[in-house]
Amino acid sequence: MSKVKMEVHLGPLRLQNPVLVASGTFGYGSEYADLVDLNRLGGIMVKGTTLHPRAGNPMPRMVETAAGCLNSIGLQNVGVEAFIREKLPFLRQYRCAVIVNIAGDSYEEFEQLAERLDGVEGVHALEMNISCPNQEKGGIHFGVDPESTREVVRRVRQRTRLPLIVKLSPNVTDITVNARAAVDGGADVLSLVNTFVGTAIDAKTRRFKLANITGGLSGPAIKPLALYMVWQVAQAVKVPIIGMGGIMNATDAVEFLLAGASAVAVGTANYVNPRVSIEVLEGIEQYLREQGETDVKHIVGTVKRCKPGNEF
Amino acid sequence: MRCAEHCEVVANRPVATNQFEIEIHCPTVALHAQPGQFVQMRVQSGYEPLFSRPFSVFRRFPDRGNFSVVYLARGTFTRMLAGKKPGETVFVVGPLGNRFSVRQPANEMLHVLVAGGVGAPPLYLLAEEMVQLGIPRHRIVVVNGARRQDLLVCQEHFAELGVHLWAVTEDGSLGERGKVTDVLKSLYQRGELPHDRCQVYACGPTAMLEAVAQFAQKHALPCQVSMETLMPCGLGVCLGCAVKVRTAEGADYKRACVDGPIFDATEVVWG
Ligand SMILES: Cc1cc2nc3c(=O)[nH]c(=O)nc-3n(C[C@H](O)[C@H](O)[C@H](O)COP(=O)(O)OP(=O)(O)OC[C@H]3O[C@@H](n4cnc5c(N)ncnc54)[C@H](O)[C@@H]3O)c2cc1C
Ligand SMILES: Cc1cc2nc3c(=O)[nH]c(=O)nc-3n(C[C@H](O)[C@H](O)[C@H](O)COP(=O)(O)O)c2cc1C
Ligand code: FES
Numbered sequence: 001m002s003k004v005k006m007e008v009h010l011g012p013l014r015l016q017n018p019v020l021v022a023s024g025t026f027g028y029g030s031e032y033a034d035l036v037d038l039n040r041l042g043g044i045m046v047k048g049t050t051l052h053p054r055a056g057n058p059m060p061r062m063v064e065t066a067a068g069c070l071n072s073i074g075l076q077n078v079g080v081e082a083f084i085r086e087k088l089p090f091l092r093q094y095r096c097a098v099i100v101n102i103a104g105d106s107y108e109e110f111e112q113l114a115e116r117l118d119g120v121e122g123v124h125a126l127e128m129n130i131s132c133p134n135q136e137k138g139g140i141h142f143g144v145d146p147e148s149t150r151e152v153v154r155r156v157r158q159r160t161r162l163p164l165i166v167k168l169s170p171n172v173t174d175i176t177v178n179a180r181a182a183v184d185g186g187a188d189v190l191s192l193v194n195t196f197v198g199t200a201i202d203a204k205t206r207r208f209k210l211a212n213i214t215g216g217l218s219g220p221a222i223k224p225l226a227l228y229m230v231w232q233v234a235q236a237v238k239v240p241i242i243g244m245g246g247i248m249n250a251t252d253a254v255e256f257l258l259a260g261a262s263a264v265a266v267g268t269a270n271y272v273n274p275r276v277s278i279e280v281l282e283g284i285e286q287y288l289r290e291q292g293e294t295d296v297k298h299i300v301g302t303v304k305r306c307k308p309g310n311e312f
Numbered sequence: 313m314r315c316a317e318h319c320e321v322v323a324n325r326p327v328a329t330n331q332f333e334i335e336i337h338c339p340t341v342a343l344h345a346q347p348g349q350f351v352q353m354r355v356q357s358g359y360e361p362l363f364s365r366p367f368s369v370f371r372r373f374p375d376r377g378n379f380s381v382v383y384l385a386r387g388t389f390t391r392m393l394a395g396k397k398p399g400e401t402v403f404v405v406g407p408l409g410n411r412f413s414v415r416q417p418a419n420e421m422l423h424v425l426v427a428g429g430v431g432a433p434p435l436y437l438l439a440e441e442m443v444q445l446g447i448p449r450h451r452i453v454v455v456n457g458a459r460r461q462d463l464l465v466c467q468e469h470f471a472e473l474g475v476h477l478w479a480v481t482e483d484g485s486l487g488e489r490g491k492v493t494d495v496l497k498s499l500y501q502r503g504e505l506p507h508d509r510c511q512v513y514a515c516g517p518t519a520m521l522e523a524v525a526q527f528a529q530k531h532a533l534p535c536q537v538s539m540e541t542l543m544p545c546g547l548g549v550c551l552g553c554a555v556k557v558r559t560a561e562g563a564d565y566k567r568a569c570v571d572g573p574i575f576d577a578t579e580v581v582w583g
């Protein structure tokens with residue numbers, strides 16, 4: 001069987017293949033290590049990390065919805081110091097890239113996180129999660145206001161030499177505006193999408209199903225929305241894109257590559273089938289062989305417009 | 313050792329009203345599952361429902377490489393599961409979670425297993441292990457409760473083990489009338505639950521667990537409870553299964569799927 005080239009370069013970040021696992025859906029890797037060969041993944045985007053440990057939001061904080069789920073976990077995590085001390089040594093044993101997803105409530109928190117992780121052995125890139133509430137600006141989200149996006153990315157850019165991935169929020173009118181702002185600020189790579197804000201109500205009890213009222217929607221339900229956003233942003237900016245949102249199998253992943261993503265991240269699907277990321281990787285390789293392609297790079301952004309059909 | 317694989321259904325038979333025992337060929341779970349542990353199962357290929365569902369391991373047949381669970385067909389997934397025929401497959405991840413811990417010195421202890429409805433299966437596995445460990449059968453007390461006789465599960469299995477068995481139904485259709493805690497109370501009043509040599513293990517609906525935990529606390533009986541929460545991943549990753557607990561530093565969340573499902577009853581913040 002002919003080998004297809006799977007290595008991808010996302011700006012300064014090299015990945016052995018384009019399949020990543022999305023932040024918050026794969027823990028710190030160790031949880032899956034006996035079920036998934038971590039050496040085969042392109043990379044692991046670790047759980048959102050903050051400066052200090054966080055306990056997260058009250059229960060219930062997750063509900064299943066039609067072809068998806070809403071979560072309001074609230075960035076429960078061990079904090080950056082414990083991450084470096086307790087979680088990173090395990091991840092260093094593996095070949096795959098380790099991308100640390102960072103989140104802060106203020107510019108300073110983002111700056112401190114970037115500075116702390118810069119040069120730490122085993123950290124290959126940072127992914128900025130800029131859809132957290134910005135307390136400085138009275139509840140406006142960093143990722144929603146393009147000026148704040150540019151500013152927070154610019155500040156982090158000055159504090160780290162690591163490849164910088166900026167994860168965009170889909171909860172905006174025109175995502176290309178925020179994409180351009182992130183690139184202006186110095187993003188090497190964009191990842192999209194994060195979850196869509198939504199809610200769920202129990203008609204019988206007349207209550208919201210989440211203690212927090214709202215949560216982030218992920219899973220197959222958001223795939224068409226995410227795919228469109230990836231395509232839009234691919235038209236608007238030159239930097240590489242990591243596409244995600246409802247990828248459940250290899251075909252879904254290929255669609256993101258065709259839309260213009262250079263790599264993909266599997267999220268909620270990891271909960272459904274812990275081995276899905278490997279199945280996605282193998283499925284992309286098989287697709288490329290079937291299509292007579294020799295390099296995964298060759299299909300990125302090659303989606304064509306459909307031909308108008310016969311008129312009825 | 314745990315697995316994530318498609319496994320063959322060996323049998324799927326009714327055991328009580330709307331309740332079934334499904335036997336599955338899965339050597340990893342058959343060999344390694346401990347009392348209180350569970351598996352995540354998935355039968356659907358589409359996205360409705362999206363997530364797998366957790367089920368406690370009921371019986372293990374290591375020589376055949378099979379295990380079984382007892383389930384109540386109550387919603388989308390469990391109704392689909394009820395439709396599974398021998399020869400078809402289910403996707404199984406497991407065994408998962410921690411286990412009931414049997415405190416030593418085991419022989420001098422009285423082990424009180426309190427089951428509510430489909431909470432009984434993991435307690436059967438525990439009772440079976442206790443018998444195999446050589447704990448005298450009269451020191452294993454099982455209080456098996458349900459709303460009605462036709463909803464009571466595992467009764468004959470407990471009976472076959474020869475343990476000290478109480479049936480309790482809310483309508484009195486079998487055994488004592490009332491709730492499991494009523495039986496606990498009367499045992500206590502008769503001096504049959506010595507607080508210094510007694511260990512309570514409970515599995516069932518959350519309201520029952522809370523009542524049992526309160527009873528245990530009031531009488532200073534050590535008590536382990538198996539917590540039921542929604543478990544999207546079962547692997548400790550999504551944090552959707554969090555249980556509020558007391559720690560030395562104040563309230564915190566633990567994950568029912570990996571830090572549990574078995575918790576010390578005094579650790580859990582109820583309500
Ligand atoms: C560790 C663990 C072990 C379990 N072991 C068993 C077992 O051995 N046998 C068994 O029958 N069930 C067991 N359960 C519960 C089982 O997972 C639920 O019955 C199942 O998720 C229902 O799925 P469904 O799609 O059929 O129902 P849904 O359509 O999802 O729900 C139907 C009804 O059940 C309620 N429900 C759904 N999930 C749960 C849950 N996790 N806890 C409480 N109520 C729920 C819903 O609120 C709704 O009222 C266990 C749960 C846990 C956490
Ligand atoms: C339970 C849960 C927790 C998440 N936590 C984070 C997080 O900490 N940081 C982050 O940037 N994204 C987080 N995400 C978003 C995912 O990384 C991903 O962007 C989103 O779920 C869309 O992909 P999917 O539909 O494949 O899951 C989380 C998603 C879920 C479901
Ligand atoms: S079910 Fe996902 S962390 Fe427990």
